[in-house]
Amino acid sequence: MAAPVTAAMLTAERRSREVEVLAHEVVDVLVVGGGVTGAGVALDAASRGLSVALIDKSDLAAGTSRWSSKLAHGGLRYIVAGQVGVAWESAVERNRLVRTIAPHLIRPMRFVVPDLDGYPRGNKALARAGFGIADVLRVAARTPSQLPRTRGSPPRKHARWCPPCSVA
Numbered sequence: 300m301a302a303p304v305t306a307a308m309l310t311a312e313r314r315s316r317e318v319e320v321l322a323h324e325v326v327d328v329l330v331v332g333g334g335v336t337g338a339g340v341a342l343d344a345a346s347r348g349l350s351v352a353l354i355d356k357s358d359l360a361a362g363t364s365r366w367s368s369k370l371a372h373g374g375l376r377y378i379v380a381g382q383v384g385v386a387w388e389s390a391v392e393r394n395r396l397v398r399t400i401a402p403h404l405i406r407p408m409r410f411v412v413p414d415l416d417g418y419p420r421g422n423k424a425l426a427r428a429g430f431g432i433a434d435v436l437r438v439a440a441r442t443p444s445q446l447p448r449t450r451g452s453p454p455r456k457h458a459r460w461c462p463p464c465s466v467a
Contacts, residue, residue: 318354321352321354324352326349326350326351326352327344327349327350327351328340328341328344328349328350328351328352329351329352329354330344330351330352330353330354331354331355332355333353333354333355333357334355335370337353337355338353341353370408371392371393371396371397371405372389372393374386374387374388374389374390374433374436375429375430375433377389378429378432378433379429383432383436386432386433386436387436387439387440389436390433390436390437390439390440390442391440393405393437393440393442394440394441394442394443397442397443397445398443405445406445407445430449431449433449434449
């Protein structure tokens, strides 16, 4: 039996429905491209009270780290794709950045991954396993503890990290 879909879940049906609605709407800001820059522009505009629509030819952040991200990340995308060797290279390179190449540019950032009601239990377990593998690679690459291990947090803390937004 399929899990119920919540309003915050991104699905093909929701995308189709919202693109149709957008064709008849007027917004203050239309952002084309849902990569790291587009998502940041949309977040900034929304946090200033503007109405915002973000559209992308693919999925939200589909090519973000590959093309435009300035993140020294743990390679979760590669882990999910089963490319643990590439994730290992990412962890080793991140260690070089932190220790030698650009320690002045590297600082920890929180990644908030929502744990929404209705998401299948298996997805949550897979996400925890992926983050666990990323943590093991980080430790094995000897990355300093300034980049802490992944950890969960209660939803009430997320409101402090992310500005409020409405979900259609």
